Amino acid sequence: MASSDAVLEVEHLTMRFGGLVAVGDLSFACRRGDITALIGPNGAGKTTVFNCITGFYRPTEGMISLRHPSGATHLLERLPGHAITWRAKVARTFQNIRLFSGMTVLENLLVAQHNPLMIASGFTLAGLLGLPGFRRAEKEAVEKAALWLEKTGLVDRADDPAGDLPYGAQRRLEIARAMCTDPILLCLDEPAAGLNPRESLELNDLLLSIRAEQGTSILLIEHDMSVVMEISDHVVVLDYGVKIADGVPAEVRSDPRVIAAYLGVEDEEVEEVEAEVGVEIPA
């Protein structure tokens, strides 16, 4: 991929925890406007990669570049977490939902926009109370929240505490909250986990519409293969912290190394899997 097509480039990323190599010399790129899935068996290192991209971990080695449409490039491994959100414009959701459960649905979406509101206030009380710029920013924040309430089907629940929402609705609210920060790259950690089949289809539609209407690039970790195969443009497969496949969903699905990793077979048995699925391991 030409680097100008890439919104995210991960190069030679390594993350060690003491003696454990959670991610080892991993390189991959996400194309702008694509939905890229990062998959792999439990413990493969997927969340660790997300934590490195979003500033929760400082990688042991490697480079993570986020390129804006303007050409400006941010080296994420050098930025603190808040700059990754506000300057580089990377947003994320978590494997375990992390909403402000006592706040209303609407408040969750407004809190997400705290940073531009504070900038508009000039960080002063007078600014909060009187500056026209702040009032404009406040109006825009409410409008943006209303837009995402509508897109995620949560308008009727706007004034309810987020913690009272059904699980699937809380997952959608997390995505709405992330989108309120106007991300260039949206990182979703297992967005379909715990969803029923209908909610899972709704999630697919929501993510496809985010890509189509906002042009946001999406990187997702997902165990639900129906979601991965249905909506991804590109799939990267990790096993024991190492990339074992990288390609379009159809290629990856029939890759014997991927099948072997998911079935948990040893290296020597890969040829048997290869024979079973009728494809050859590339030399």
Ligand SMILES: Nc1ncnc2c1ncn2[C@@H]1O[C@H](COP(=O)(O)OP(=O)(O)OP(=O)(O)O)[C@@H](O)[C@H]1O
């Ligand atoms: N903070 C940490 N300290 C020590 N080891 C860690 C830490 N975070 C992750 N690990 C280890 O790194 C490896 C990769 O974990 P990670 O959570 O990234 O995998 P994963 O692919 O996201 O797994 P799952 O699909 O189960 O969420 C595991 O062996 C895990 O125990």
